[in-house]
Amino acid sequence: MTTGIAITRRTDQQQASRIAIFANGQTIYADGEKCDWAYRIAFGAVSLYRVLACGRRQIVSFHLAGEWFGIEQGRRRQFTAEAIGPTGILCANLAADQCPALLPAVLDALWSAREHQLVISRQSSHERVAAFLLEISERTQDKRRFDLPMPRADIADYLGLTIESVSRAVTRLKCSNAIRLVGPRGIEILDRDRLRSFCD
Amino acid sequence: MTTGIAITRRTDQQQASRIAIFANGQTIYADGEKCDWAYRIAFGAVSLYRVLACGRRQIVSFHLAGEWFGIEQGRRRQFTAEAIGPTGILCANLAADQCPALLPAVLDALWSAREHQLVISRQSSHERVAAFLLEISERTQDKRRFDLPMPRADIADYLGLTIESVSRAVTRLKCSNAIRLVGPRGIEILDRDRLRSFCD
């Protein structure tokens, strides 16, 4: 988030063939910047967010290893992109003709964004957290046992809840034996159908 | 957002294509169908929604005259598209090489979807309704005085609220002299800054 980091950041990105490494909390690009590059995650995770005038931070999407983000041709950055934990990032030129993978990636992003709209627009805290765990599960290697890359605060800002509500929902899912917790970050899905039954 | 110039240009190119007319409430395509075409609205309005297992209907986007919708290459339809009032629709082939306007349209849709995420994820009912009125205002001809194409139920399903909450919020905006109502559908923005101050 500091200016000093931002300066070195740009320099690293110019070497487009290499992987740029970002530390936890480091900004990859900021809200309002020019859109020079698209990005793909080699390892780690990234959150896209905006801090609203009232001080609330809303995360609009998480991106995990192998996924694209930052495709925003011909505009200023709509959100800030920030690394969650140590994260390796590949840069690609934004010109569509040089990268035919862009359109499918944008269609995927639109698909995901709209599915997420369904989750956050009306559902209860338990439904949202259950849907979130299933979503992350589907996007990781081991779909039964995985570690959440982000803290509760990030989950809360993504689901439109408070940290406390997320915590209470997790506890409730745990008590219903749908999941098991392995420390605060470790999640084991014990009963996927039951977890799914919490959604909508 | 598609510009007026872009609309005219496309229309000239596609004079051969027919306009399909849909009545109020008529389905243009349904959730789960094959994605054969992309669509552009000549006049009227369209809502994209899904009915969840619990019976709730969530509208993920509204589309007004001149706007694209239904670009979902290589998948089944994610949502149902329905006409709001009498609506004229132009069909276009989904192949990207035949229509270079598709990528910008998808980027616009992603942009809008994520802005909408900010509105529905956390904001109060007043904030949501104020943001909604400003959004529609920006997308219509007369930005100060316009008619909402959709009933309260559609607004509620779009904002993740109930009809009653939408009504209460509109009343509150009216009482604060930010807007004036001209019948249930007619909106006149009296104080845009005040209306904006309700958002976040």
Add this chain to the structure above:
DNA sequence: CGTATTATTGAAAGCTGTCAAAGCTCGTGG
């Protein structure tokens, strides 16, 4: 091993949802 950070739990307040009823619009038909 101690401390700072993060997560959980508890109690009360506030806001939206639900249920119920009344008011308003507008098209239809007398």
Add this chain to the structure above:
DNA sequence: CCACGAGCTTTGACAGCTTTCAATAATACG
């Protein structure tokens, strides 16, 4: 032209859920 009625909108009261505020517990890290 007016009265009627169906549908939509507004308003009210209460319950339920999430937020807020506060404190405790667990974890991570030096």
